[in-house]
Amino acid sequence: MGAYDAELGAAVERAQRGDEVAFARVYRLVHPGLFGYVRGLVGDDAEDVAADAWLEIARDLGRFRGDGAGFRAWTATIARHRALDHLRRLKRSPRTSGIEQDALDLPSGQDTAAEALESLSTERTLAMIRGLPREQAEAVLLRVVVGLDGPATARVLGKRPGAVRTAAYRGLRKLAGRLAQGGVGR
Structure with a gap:
């Protein structure tokens, strides 16, 4: 994912400086995979959980430090926390975990x-x-x-x-x- 991560990293840097077009690009690059991940965790509630995750991502974007690959991991961590919070509220356990x-x-x-x-x-x-x-x-x-x-x-x-x-x-x-x-x- 070299070129993809380079493009993502550059877009994240521009978005951190307030470039709204760059943030839209970041969203388009990251959202499909992130949404699939969240949907795998929470099923039909994925849209709400992903929206909560993106609110947190947008709010904390200025604090992120790293490259495109690091950004994908950072957003996955945020989405995972929102999904697990959602599942706790529903009192059911998630159906997912790790890979190498x-x-x-x-x-x-x-x-x-x-x-x-x-x-x-x-x-x-x-x-x-x-x-x-x-x-x-x-x-x-x-x-x-x-x-x-x-x-x-x-x-x-x-x-x-x-x-x-x-x-x-x-x-x-x-x-x-x-x-x-x-x-x-x-």
């Missing part, structure tokens, strides 16, 4: 997360991911939907990279097994 880069680099081209997830619709994909245990689901969401690297994912989740790597591997294996069996309900 090498878990996505599975040996066979047929087993890669990208190929598996690209072959499904967004809604079906999110339903399958929500069906994973919490630790595995959130790892897949942060890595595949938000596009964070392994160390950033571990930081967002407050876990050690080894725990994230294990959760990711198990989650991707379960998704691959469900795809091989033909669907969500298995």
